[in-house]
Amino acid sequence: MDSVEALVAHVQALSGNPEEVSHLHSLLKQSEDSLRSQASRLFPFLEQLDPSKHSLGYLYLLEAYSSGPLLEEQASGYLLTVVEFIDSCSAEQIRLAPDKFTSVCKSFKDQVMQLEVAIRGVAPLRTAIRKLQTSSEHLTTLHPDFLLLCLLSKCYKAGLSILDDDIFEVDQPRDLFLYCYYGGMINIGLKRFHKALECLHNVVTAPMTSLNAIAVEAFKKYVLVSLIHNGQVPSFPKYTSGTAQRNLKNYTQPYTDLANCYATGKFSELETSIQTNIEKFQADNNLGLVRQVLSSLYKRNIQRLTQTYLTLSLQDIAGAAQLKTPREAEMHVLRMIQDGEIFATINQKDGMVSFHEDPEQYKTCEMIEHIDSSIQRLMALSKKLSSIDEHISCDPAYLTKIGRERQRFDFDDFDSVPHKFLQT
Incomplete structure (x- = not known):
């Protein structure tokens, strides 16, 4: 392409349907070096594009812009631009250039960490993961970055939305x-x-x-x-x-x-x-x-x-557990009872503790629902493993490797079965 202006015009004209987007993608690939060489002047051109309609072209310009050095006064505007793009971009278009999208998101992550505002990156990166994933079973390269921001900002519960997914597809071991x-x-x-x-x-x-x-x-x-x-x-x-x-x-x-x-x-x-x-x-x-x-x-x-014991005094518990006083032993026992770690009652009059068996009878509605959900999850996991096993067993690379390593047998390698054993 001759100029950024001409490329922006093509982005505006060719973002309408899949066939045109495919042609646009080819043009954008040819313009990569040119865009990077003009990184510092690309930001104003982004305002001419709609991130929801022109997602692929917007992504290429934004990635080229983020590849250059960012001045301190530009950081705030850059962060807002990336957040708006992640929220509104078309998942179908950005998946055509997943490496570009990942690069933008990682640059965004680096900026919020550098500015020590990690919490500003938590929600956008979670959205980015969902848009980049082909399914919830797919581990993207953005997963670790998202969890790192959750850790730095102490937004631990936000990380659970990703951690509770079952992962079966991994691109990179790291x-x-x-x-x-x-x-x-x-x-x-x-x-x-x-x-x-x-x-x-x-x-x-x-x-x-x-x-x-x-x-x-x-x-x-x-x-x-x-x-x-x-x-x-x-x-x-x-x-x-x-x-x-x-x-x-x-x-x-x-x-x-x-x-x-x-x-x-x-x-x-x-x-x-x-x-x-x-x-x-x-x-x-x-x-x-x-x-x-x-x-x-x-x-x-x-x-x-x-x-070992059915009943024991708080004094004896303190001695056996190497606690300083019976009062300290009582506080530990009470906390453990509250947390469900032991089952016991304390007699305040004589300072005796009675230990009990686990009262759970496994017959409440809640327990039955818990067991049923666990069984359903195990069945789904078993089905998934069978599917993966079948896929691997048909993989040409796997079969070639096994064929080289395993000794091959032909019928001629075995002794003939004597005729008398074939008679009934």
């Missing part, structure tokens, strides 16, 4: 690692430790040929959350890569030592282990979680008592 790592951190922030463990587990057990920093940091948090939520760190499942099994513990020795001390149930030993490595925990930004591990040991020791 996106999956970051998505699950940030997802784990968001669930930690909401104290949804069970969900946090699921996310972090996915990072630790994901296929990898070489160890990466994301997996190492995820494993550190995985150890801490496992201790807080379950009181122990589970062994690596069989499907964990050999790389992770061989190397993760070597890079996280202070956390392994912490888990070993926790297993003894001795508060003083755990406290000493924490003090020994406190600078390391602080440098990893995990000191808050480490303190929760320390606090959870009291609860874990009290839970152990429920497996």
